[in-house]
Amino acid sequence: MATPVAPGPATIRVRVPAKINLALGVGGVDADGYHRLTTVFQAVSLHDELTAQWDEPGLFSIAMSGEGTDLVAADDSNLAMRAARLVAERFGPESALGVRMTVKKSIPVAGGMAGGSADAAAALLACSVLWDLDADLEELRELGGELGADVPFSMLGGTAIGTGRGDELVPVLTRGAHHWVLAVADVGLSTPTVFRRFDELQPGGCDLAMPTELLNALASGDSVALGRHLHNDLAEAAIDLRPQLQQTLDAGLEFGALGAIVSGSGPTCAFLCRNEESAVALSVRLGAEGVARAVRRVRGPVPGARLIS
Numbered sequence: 001m002a003t004p005v006a007p008g009p010a011t012i013r014v015r016v017p018a019k020i021n022l023a024l025g026v027g028g029v030d031a032d033g034y035h036r037l038t039t040v041f042q043a044v045s046l047h048d049e050l051t052a053q054w055d056e057p058g059l060f061s062i063a064m065s066g067e068g069t070d071l072v073a074a075d076d077s078n079l080a081m082r083a084a085r086l087v088a089e090r091f092g093p094e095s096a097l098g099v100r101m102t103v104k105k106s107i108p109v110a111g112g113m114a115g116g117s118a119d120a121a122a123a124l125l126a127c128s129v130l131w132d133l134d135a136d137l138e139e140l141r142e143l144g145g146e147l148g149a150d151v152p153f154s155m156l157g158g159t160a161i162g163t164g165r166g167d168e169l170v171p172v173l174t175r176g177a178h179h180w181v182l183a184v185a186d187v188g189l190s191t192p193t194v195f196r197r198f199d200e201l202q203p204g205g206c207d208l209a210m211p212t213e214l215l216n217a218l219a220s221g222d223s224v225a226l227g228r229h230l231h232n233d234l235a236e237a238a239i240d241l242r243p244q245l246q247q248t249l250d251a252g253l254e255f256g257a258l259g260a261i262v263s264g265s266g267p268t269c270a271f272l273c274r275n276e277e278s279a280v281a282l283s284v285r286l287g288a289e290g291v292a293r294a295v296r297r298v299r300g301p302v303p304g305a306r307l308i309s
């Protein structure tokens with residue numbers, strides 16, 4: 001089969017951030033089987049990088065390297081592969097398109113930081129540019145929602161409120177940069193398992209309210225208030241499944257964090273720090289304490305999936 005003529009640059013490169021949930025309210029389950037959420041996402045400076053190159057029509061492939069990739073299948077079940085096929089199918093003609101992708105992962109797998117969603121978002125953007133498809137960002141974000149509740153936010157980035165399944169997004173005004181320390185666990189937690197445990201602990205879900213104090217703290221750049229109002233309804237379920245997380249959270253607070261939270265369904269814990277120096281000091285203390293497999297310093301907010309030259 002002849003290789004098609006590749007329009008535009010030969011290699012498209014996309015950088016895509018991890019997220020943390022500064023607030024995560026979890027309500028009941030809707031007819032679609034998903035829990036209603038009110039969440040505040042923030043994209044942080046821990047990135048996966050995806051490249052996409054033309055391949056023969058009908059050939060779709062992915063090769064992964066970096067953080068935790070032995071745990072992720074490089075086949076059609078991979079979220080980036082599903083994204084590439086979906087965008088080809090919707091904006092094709094699919095039969096004329098092919099892609100060879102690589103992903104360099106830094107976002108922990110099954111860490112509550114939307115690493116798979118990030119790769120899906122990166123693939124949507126990279127393939128639409130590579131194939132020169134007539135899809136705008138809004139349409140790609142909507143398509144992303146079919147792949148996973150977190151995918152639209154991985155495309156948008158910044159700080160945003162998510163409602164519905166977490167995929168109906170409104171950007172949030174924030175002042176200044178936030179300094180976070182992440183404690184990355186040895187073994188991930190499955191999102192569906194954590195939601196199931198949540199249902200056992202909180203039948204019917206929690207009341208969903210706008211996290212007004214947290215939004216005010218973001219708007220005014222008040223880190224102390226932000227630290228106080230971090231909240232996650234899934235934390236109890238995640239800690240119940242992985243009791244060691246409580247020790248990790250306690251250690252971060254004891255060592256001076258302004259606030260501590262389990263990110264999403266966990267098990268990554270995020271600690272808010274007053275400034276960069278405090279973040280350096282906290283990461284050294286947490287590293288020495290051995291409460292996590294790895295400790296990372298990140299900043300937020302950062303942009304969502306972006307082309308890089």
Ligand SMILES: C[C@@](CO)(OP(=O)(O)O)[C@H](O)COP(=O)(O)OP(=O)(O)OC[C@H]1O[C@@H](n2ccc(N)nc2=O)[C@H](O)[C@@H]1O
Nearest residue numbers: 034035112113114148149150165166191192195264265266
């Ligand atoms: C919990 C959150 C918080 O941001 O993030 P993670 O901890 O996974 O990063 C998200 O809601 C996860 O989003 P994402 O990981 O994209 O979820 P999906 O792939 O769409 O769904 C995986 C499973 O999680 C459950 N799920 C997810 C979202 C939602 N609003 N209600 C749910 O009940 C369902 O069991 C679903 O089958």
Ligand SMILES: Nc1ncnc2c1ncn2[C@@H]1O[C@H](COP(=O)(O)OP(=O)(O)O)[C@@H](O)[C@H]1O
Nearest residue numbers: 078079109110111112113114115116117119191
């Ligand atoms: N490209 C990918 N990167 C990471 N995980 C992926 C990917 N594709 C599919 N998955 C699957 O998605 C699951 C959730 O992974 P991830 O998105 O990293 O975590 P979380 O939902 O906790 O944020 C993993 O267990 C993995 O099997």
